[in-house]
Amino acid sequence: MNVKTNCGRTVEDLVQEVIEAAPCCGIVSVKATIAAVREDGPHWEVTDDDLIEFLVEAAPAFGRALAFDQRE
DSSP: OOOBOTTSOBHHHHHHHHHHHSOTTOEEEHHHHHHHHHHHOTTOOOOHHHHHHHHHHHHHHTTOEEEOOTTO
16 A cells, blocks of 8 residues: 655555654544545545554554544
């Protein structure tokens, strides 16, 4: 899922920015993260499932929990 933007950022970079914006030991919203990625890069060919998979791997590494709220 290493898709680059015109600015040279990858999808992973954007997701990590969202994760790091949450307070340490805080909760990251899956729904809000997906919305942020779609807003910043609607042209990216990355699925919601790919984003969720990356979040599941990355959030705990940054000391954050996930709120699986994408169906709300």
